[in-house]
Amino acid sequence: MPRGMSKRTQHLREESIKTEPHISIERAQLLTQAYKKYAGTVETPILRALAFKHILKHKKLCILDGELIVGEKGQGPQSAPTYPELCCHTLEDMDVMDSRERIYFKVSDEVRKIQKEEIIPYWENRSVRKRIFDYVTPEWQTCYENGIFTEFMEQRSPGHTVADEKIYHTGFLDFIDQIDAEIEQLDFFNDRDALKKKAQLKAMRITCEAIIILGQRYEQLAKDMASQEKDPVRQQELLSIAENCRVVPAHKPQTYWQAIQMYWFVHIGVNNELNNWDAYSPGRLDQHLNPFYQRDVQNGVLTRDHARELLECLWIKFNNQPAPPKVGITLKESGTYTDFANLNTGGVTRDGHDGVNDVSYLILETMDEMKLLQPSSNVQISKKTPQAFLKKACAVSRKGWGQPAFYNTDAIIQEQLQAGKDLIDARGGGASGCIETGCFGKEAFILTGYFNLPKIFELTLNNGYDDRSGKQLGLKLGYGPDFTTYESLFDAFKKQVQYFVDIKIQGNNIIEQIYAETMPSPFMSVITDDCIKSGKDYNAGGARYNTSYIQGVGIGTITDSLAAIKYNVFDHQRFSMKELMEAIDNNFENHELIHHLVKNKTPKYGNDDDYADTIMRSVFDLYHASISNRPNMKGGFYRINMLPTTCHVYFGSVMKASANGRLSGKPLPDGISPAKGADRNGPTAVIKSASKMDHLNTGGTLLNQKFTPSVVAGETGLDNMASLVRSYFAMDGHHIQFNVIDKKVLLEAQANPQDFNDLIVRVAGYSDHFNNLDKALQDEIIERTEQQF
């Protein structure tokens, strides 16, 4: 039975999931034409804006049969444009993309030819990626190559920005008025940056014109198609689409349907300007749409069913857009088609009331019916959220594919206040991407890279020397047996962490400046407060808040490794550090007893055991102190969060065995989840352990819990799920998500992938098709501790 409430959405959904992801070269070609024409003749922001306008003016339009919401990032479903100004793919890259088994993108001969003849010759020495590798230090490069940390901006631009409500009451003609007013007020007598600001504002103005042109082109196309259409029903729909595109994006939307179309045009604009991480997201969609919904229903121009069908159309639109193609380490850290547009449903309103409304329930129903990877959907649960809404979300979640995830509104607000934001702004914020906290519409909150804490501990035991690469990566502070107390060992670890954090932050600051100088994003600046007011670009600190995140990975492994040494070597002298290191170097082969003791007979994180949890907290505090509140290049600050996407698998693959018994090359645990098999006292103990972390001092943490279906069955099961969520959130937990699938089913799916094309599982802050995950990640999910009894 195909999913979708109507034949229309069933058909569109099928097309979305059946179409093979493929590379579209159109954007790259148009961009290159524009750069060739304008580069050197105008300021950089204006160059970027003119290129954007050229793309939107000439890109192929697409209205599929039956569609009600129009616009594609590429030329149609699953069509992925490239961004050679950031990362100019080699022909070899293209061949790999085309032929790799998972997360592939088909590359036609024609595309390959254009890449070779037009794109590579122009961009290979001009791309941001090339510039980054030219400027960062040799230490940075060595760390990057050997899995100490990753770098988000080497193939994708700074993103993590989410829409707020402004586009629902401000059309782009209104934005132009705002921009003109700012230009008018520029002070060329006193402001040294006035000229720079003028160029930036002019660039913003051009992007407004560009998006209006795209709307007009769609209006015309819909009209043309209507005149050819024989079916009177479809003809009327096309005329409605034309009318919608006449109104938005030039003017503010008048109806629920137009409001959705308005968002979608903005989404297409953002994603054609640059390929920023986390696509873009409507954020608090239920709150934005509800006024339109109520008014339209009252006026008799909208039914609940039609409102839901339009949401289904929007869902399919999201799913049509695969994440920009990635290669190399960036693919390893984020190996998925999901582009992390993450909706926040529920929460509170700006004035602090419960935010759940009629559209919130419509969204839950749409999510449930569509069962698509994109958009990622979560619910924000506050103390004020009605139990009925929480339980309805649990009922969808227990179907087993990981959506919606649950976020703690009250924690998200406090995290933001902690970061110095205004309360009203904070209430309008939420989680984006996987779990990252941000202030929607007013903040550039940029993930900059994952940070491999357990690997740094591995180096700490080895005088900073990396056996795997044969390189001296860290400081020379001694070998394991040189540390005669736990405290001296921890102190060495601390120094190594600080050393690598410095390397990472220095690199980040270089990269931030490269983007600020060479890759302004004037369109994104129009829709992000206060870029227009400050005349500054989104990539140069124009947003009201500017946060750079570094994401810690493997807290379970590092905690248990430290606990294993403290407990066995120092407290109980069961064996010496030398013996332990010998066992580690041999991957515990012929060292079964030591392996047994560290694996089975040592306190571990995830069991509400203060011995291990105190160590977890000390590592967390060290990481926090090393990073948080350090200034970035945009006038904002660094913060931490604890999440991995798929990086925990990659980080594990560059490591030998760990002191906690983890074998060489095996994945690290995801987010703040305990190490595989370490948690033996059930979910409440995991939650208790996790809550000992200072969540409010982060920009988000990720906790995954796997349940067998029997645990959450029936009305009682729903009550229990809801209680777990509420309890964790009462302890300030940031996020929790559930995988409710029998291990048996996963093993079967691994053996017979062809029979499980529709199996979706929660990975880490997002869901993915099980078949799209590589074997190591599949194994990791299968082995996550299943909570049952």
Add this chain to the structure above:
Amino acid sequence: MDNGMIFNIQKFSVHDGPGIRTTVFFKGCSMTCHWCHNPESISFNKEVTYDVEKCQSCGFCIGVCPSKALSLDDEVISRDDKLCIACETCTEYCIQLAREIAGEEKSTADLLKAIESDQAFYNESGGGVTFSGGEALCQIEALVALAKACKKRGIHVTIDTCGHVPYEHFERILPYTDLFLYDIKILDREEHKTYTGVYNDLILDNLNKLLKTEAVVWLRLPLIKGVNANDTFIDQLETWLKGKNIGQIHLLPYHTIAVDKYRRLRRHYKGQHFEKPDESWLNQVLEKLTQAGYKTLIGG
């Protein structure tokens, strides 16, 4: 002495009373039911269990045993029970996790700490603590001390009992108990003796008395095909229950998971011929008891 001999502490227990609970299993039982799913919970003593299937006969335990109680006997580790002092050395060093300790003496303070640590979940879900076993009421001193302390902290207390203890024990625990889960197995007294080792007079008598107090009692019926999963038992029960104030009835269908456990622990299982009840019959019972006015459900 207020210490309890505890067999297991199960957190996130959701089938032993309302909400999310912690179930404390007391070791030692006054009955020896043939179908017992936790054979290692019957004895009141701490013991070392040995899983013959996990054991790789590496012999490491033989070397570390301080009382020389272990020996290798045809690829299986044998233990001289007279020598074993249950010191846990062999369990600590068993690489295959084949040897495990069953039973640990715990003080009221330690148990209370374990129970209290999940209080946030009880509050949110309307859960609490369940004292089960073995038979928790057999260790009445430890139980009363603990239940009293829980009550004082506002924690909901449930006692899961087989009923085969002196009524005085019920009287003593009653002030600190919010709910009793009371097992009824067989109503025919001779049959009861055959399958559980004791007559059911005391059990039924205690239940009668308990039902005359303020106590909230839910009945739990383990239903085993070949023993009591038949209409006769249900009819007898209905007759017996007439006019009595029962909160809920839980039907607990027998399952065969224990068979494997007995084999691995090299214990004789007297229930080889037991089967799980037919689902259709189970649903009939559910309907019948519901119609008779009892809130009935399958499972705990």
